[in-house]
Amino acid sequence: MTGDVTIGCHQCENCLRGLYNLCLSKTEVGLCRGKDGAFAEYLTMPARHAYRIPDELSFEEAACVEPAATVVKAINKARFEPGAVCAILGDGPIGLLALQAADACGAGMLILTGTIDERLDMGRQLGADVTVNVRSQDLRRIVDELTGGVGVDFVMEASGSIDAVRQAVDIARMGGTVSVVGLYEHNVPELDLGNIVVRDLNLITSVASPTPSSRRSG
Numbered sequence: 001m002t003g004d005v006t007i008g009c010h011q012c013e014n015c016l017r018g019l020y021n022l023c024l025s026k027t028e029v030g031l032c033r034g035k036d037g038a039f040a041e042y043l044t045m046p047a048r049h050a051y052r053i054p055d056e057l058s059f060e061e062a063a064c065v066e067p068a069a070t071v072v073k074a075i076n077k078a079r080f081e082p083g084a085v086c087a088i089l090g091d092g093p094i095g096l097l098a099l100q101a102a103d104a105c106g107a108g109m110l111i112l113t114g115t116i117d118e119r120l121d122m123g124r125q126l127g128a129d130v131t132v133n134v135r136s137q138d139l140r141r142i143v144d145e146l147t148g149g150v151g152v153d154f155v156m157e158a159s160g161s162i163d164a165v166r167q168a169v170d171i172a173r174m175g176g177t178v179s180v181v182g183l184y185e186h187n188v189p190e191l192d193l194g195n196i197v198v199r200d201l202n203l204i205t206s207v208a209s210p211t212p213s214s215r216r217s218g
C-alpha cells in the first residue's frame with residue numbers, strides 16, 4: 001500500500017469539495033490520532049487514504065507516488081505548456097521529481113539548480129539539460145546566456161529557500177509562470193509584488209494533491 005500524507009476530516013467544506021489537502025481540521029500521517037508514521041514497521045491509517053500498489057511497482061517506487069503526485073498536480077495547475085523553457089529550483093526529492101514531470105510533459109529545455117553536486121549529477125541523468133550549483137555559479141547570468149536575456153517560460157521553486165523564491169521571480173520571462181511548491185519556515189521578506197505585476201507573471205502555488213474519489217482503489 002501507499003497513502004496520503006494529509007488526512008482529511010471528510011466533513012468540512014473543503015473536504016466535501018474533494019480538496020482534503022486543504023481540510024480545515026486536517027492532520028498528517030504520524031500525527032493522526034497519535035499513531036506511528038511511515039518510518040514505523042507498521043502503521044494504521046484511514047482506509048480511504050490508503051491505495052493498493054500494483055505488483056509491478058516496487059516499494060521504493062511506491063514510496064515516491066505521493067510526492068510525484070504533488071509535483072504533477074502543481075504542473076497541471078500551472079497549465080504547463082510543451083516546449084517551455086523550464087527551470088526547477090531545488091535538487092531535493094521534490095525538485096528531482098518535478099524535473100522528470102516537466103520532462104514527461106514535453107519541456108523544451110530543462111535547467112536544474114541546487115547546492116549538492118551529486119544530486120545535480122543525478123538530475124542530469126534524469127533529464128536536465130543544464131545544472132547550476134547556486135553556491136558557485138551565477139544562475140541569472142547563465143539563464144540570460146541560455147535565453148538571450150529573455151528568461152525562462154516556467155520556473156518551479158521546489159527548494160524551500162527564501163533566496164530561491166526571489167531567484168524564481170528574477171529569472172522568469174515577462175508573462176512567464178512561477179510555480180511555488182516549497183515550504184518556508186519564515187515569511188519571504190521584501191518580495192517585490194509590483195515587479196511581479198508589471199512583468200505580468202503568473203504566480204501560482206500548490207500544496208499536496210488530493211486524489212479524486214473515483215480513482216481510489218484502497
Ligand SMILES: [Zn+2]
Nearest residue numbers: 009012015023
Ligand atoms: Zn475536512
